[in-house]
Amino acid sequence: MTIIDPPTTTTSLKMSDNHESPPPPSSSIERQQKVVRYDLYRGHPNMHLLPHSEMKTIMSALVNDTSWHKSLNYGANAGDKRLIIALRAFLDRRTCNDDRGDIINIESTTTTTNRELFITNGVSHGLELICATCTQPGDEVWVERPTYFLAPQIFKSNGLIVKALPMMSDRIDGHGDIGCVDIDRLKHSVEEEGQPPPKMMYIIPSYHNPTGRTMTWEERKRLALFAIRHGVILVADEVYHLLDWGTKSLEHHLNSTVLNIQRPCGMVHFNALMQNATQNPTINSAGKIGCCVSVSSFTKIWAPGRLKEYGYIDSQGGVAPFMGTMMRHAIESNLLDTYLDQLRVEYAERCALMCDILKDEPRISIPSLNSPVKRQGGYFIWVQFPSGFSSDDFLTYSIENYGVKFMAGGKCDPFAEGDDTSGRCIRSCARLCIADLDREELASATATFLLAFRSYMELVQPQCT
């Protein structure tokens, strides 16, 4: 089971006051060694932000509570009942202010439960299980461009054919709303042109990795309806949904009052539309019903019941029951809530720190700040360079001359070899992680990144616009 990652101390959280004086370029000897001094590539949580003290508290509490003895044994396939109850209450509490639009009326009259929890070992495990239980080799899965760079490999390992969803950035040379699915074109290709729908679609609707973009409520509803109509399993990777930064510190960057904008609800809520869809024979002509499945770390799957009939699940008797007991304690004692709230402030401040440094450079833009949903979250800042820019070449230059590593945009595009507009647009972007480095390092890394960019632009300026 994976947990969203925590801050406990404030000592390492002070902003560096010397980020305007980054270290000079490395010497030629260092250059040959390609020393990485600053790693903005790795999407890990910072070591100091892990829940050390919370885990100690939980372990001490467990010593005096024999309920954990049971968790040394096999457990229920979907996860321990007490954990599921605690998790449901936690999720309801943390998402009660999400925007559900008119779904809320349908949900309140729904008698069947279309939201089921299933404990997994994290998102990757959840994706693997969905592939194993709901797909056959040769089935198609359509993914966004760009996408979480490790997900396509999970699909391919299961024999699935990975194809691209139509994207807005396909349309307009380099300046489309990057990371935005072109739902009109998706519908047109299937409903008008007769293209067979895929078995599955994989999206990251909240605080996307890598773009940081959040889908609007309307986009979510249209995609969910498309999936339901055409018997598609819409897998929503909502690993960052709870990790948003609804704090004041970003307001001046976002050009709006962050706190006044509701977060659109998770995709699984749109399963309520299924009730209406099944009552309408024109919608369900293929006789198949699609649905939305949310996978998340710490670790929820709102999954089809079929998962429970899978041999591997039957045999292994529930995922990580002992860890599940720890997490139940974390939820029941409200440690997880406090910890998550600290993290949200921490990441908002880290984002503001990075944006403050980058804002001095007009040739670098941060598309998520202009996204239609003015909320930010997750681990990454996606930056866009001038069109025609190669972030791959810049990465090599940056590591060799400045020791700064980041993720070049093309790494997040499973179709990177093509020379289409989306591909070109994605290759002129980069993903910077705000979570991994200490704050002081993050400030120096960003300032050095900027220095590297300016120096690189002097070399390539004529080719970029």
Ligand SMILES: Cc1ncc(COP(=O)(O)O)c(C=O)c1O
């Ligand atoms: C969008 C996305 N999905 C899934 C994962 C991996 O999740 P897990 O560690 O729970 O398998 C990550 C980690 O970076 C991610 O960014």
